[in-house]
Amino acid sequence: MINDAAPVHQQPVVTVVTVVFNDAEGISRTIESVAGQTYDSVEHIVVDGKSQDGTAQKVEERRDLIDVYLSEPDRGIYDAMNKAIGLANGKFMLFMNSGDVFFDRSSLSKLIERAEATNSSAVFGGWVRQSPGGSTEFRQPKLRSGLFNHQAVLYARSLHRELGPYALVPGLTTADYLFLSALLQDSRIPTSELTEPVAIIDIGGVSAGNHTFAQKSAIDYLHGRISKWRLASYLVLHPIYRMVKKLSGRQ
Template sequence: MTRLMPTISIITPVFNGAATILDCLKSIDSQTYSPFEHFIINGNSTDTTLALINTRKRPYRTVITEPDRGLYDAMNKGIKKATGDIVGILNADDFYPADDILSTVANAFKNIEIDSCYGDLLYVDSKDTDKTIRNWKSGKYARRKFFSGWMVPHPTFFVRRSIYEELGYFNLELGSAADYEIMIRFLVKHRITTTYLNKIIVKMRIGGASNKSISGRLKANRMDRKAWTVNGIKPYPWTVFLKPIRKIGQWVIK
């Protein structure tokens, strides 16, 4: 069953993102799809971020500048401001690689039985964004994959706004695992429907907030396990250890 094309809300949290924010904005401004809206949640940046944002004012863009409690608090603020049918998040150091990304997403949501969608993520060099570092080929969804350390690339994850309103927002107590937790809550616990878009949806610069060192990843294992327990689901003993191991292939397959 299908319906008319949905409206899309894009949320961009940023703090001192002067080095990358223009690439992010240009990729959004180049989208051929309409209608969509864009909320920038600027956590009182102290560099030239706000001045750069103001050079690309658009009717569909709203800028909110105020203190926040970090990345996921900023995301929550944006989602709660959103009015679109669909919500996507594009961080300040990420960008869409083509002008038809939102069109591809909107086409997926024409099916009213689809609650969410996701695609592939390309990690690129922080300076030379044409240079691929990692290729996250996510593949088709199966709930059981989560128990083997698989997860959706969160920057490519688009969700109906009604799902956030019904099932809740990012849990700030989970720290850097807040995106992992929300996907466990949505996809594993509540079993919302999703579909895979066999396409690179987002390019992410290596060195962004979501990229961890080996020591940081080991420290994050505790929060990953908590992401399961707060949802009342018991993972396999090896689930959170397989999660970083699965990333090895992303460095090899480019």
């Protein structure tokens, strides 16, 4: 929640967006993580796709921790994210979707400090991947390789005026990766990296699977990160690799 008492140095407002659909278990965890940030100037927007599993009740129980709550049918996660962009008031945005959490209480402060110290319009932080079984893996951003995660990215809301909203295309599961790749491709937009972890994410969900991998590979090819030969080999070999990995018991 935004602190009404103005500090001596006016902090830029950060809009944290949580998109949710039928995740009564995860939504409480995310709301409490956002509310627990030590950074004062936070606007929290929750956009629910009209869940039917008790999610709305969990949100209402924590309504005092949320600035804006919208619950209505949508056309998928990126439609919900675009609705939140239209509702946001912050100078910066960060999407922390249901079930995902900040790494610690100072994560937002670290991102803002990095943005201000480097005069960056976008800061790409590190993140921790958490499997359904509870195992974790730390990842650092590698922007030239296209290695980043949107839950760990703070960026200026004004960039949507230049780059547009998230693409709404049937079957597209990588609109966030497409948007952030376009951001990185634009030499006019100053960016920086924060190698510390700022988010803990659930590695399951919408952006998992061969379909998403193929889309990301195509985006990497279009932005010059991989050759057409590597793209072709990825698309041919990756499904086989995933099958062998699954059969060997290595998830």
